[in-house]
Amino acid sequence: MPLTRDKIIGHDVERLAFRFTMMSGDEVVQCQISDAAMDELAGMQGTESSARQAQFTSLRQTIERIASDLYDEAPRFKGYVVRIFVRHLAG
Numbered sequence: 001m002p003l004t005r006d007k008i009i010g011h012d013v014e015r016l017a018f019r020f021t022m023m024s025g026d027e028v029v030q031c032q033i034s035d036a037a038m039d040e041l042a043g044m045q046g047t048e049s050s051a052r053q054a055q056f057t058s059l060r061q062t063i064e065r066i067a068s069d070l071y072d073e074a075p076r077f078k079g080y081v082v083r084i085f086v087r088h089l090a091g
Contacts, residue, residue, distance in 0.1 A: 003029055003068040005060075011052040018056050022067055022082075031067045033084040038063070040086050 006028060009019035017032040038052070039045050041059050056063065066089070067082045074080060 003064070003071050005064060008053065008056065011049050013049055017083075018052050020056070020063075020067075022064060022071075024071065029067075029071060029080070029082060031082040031084070033063055033067075034086065037084050037086045037089060040089055 003022035003024055006021040006023045009021065011018050012032070015032070016035045018035070018038060019030070019032045022029045022031055033056075035047065035052070038055055038059065039047055041062060042055055047055055063084065066084055070084065070088060071080075071082050074082070
């Protein structure tokens, strides 16, 4: 079952990743995409932390599709976090 859109959490400077949530039925699924993966999708490098939310918003549909696909392939256990890295963008 595909994940559905939920909330934007924001940029995590310590993890260099953008955090967001999606829904699997009634269950909240924590998700994040690395800064490098988001830059790769955008075709740029070194986006400032302050610009990450705008970057995520512009790429949101694509990012959420990737997150949903990864979730469908992942083992199911409580607390699983969908993490998108550059290696997930090939293909």
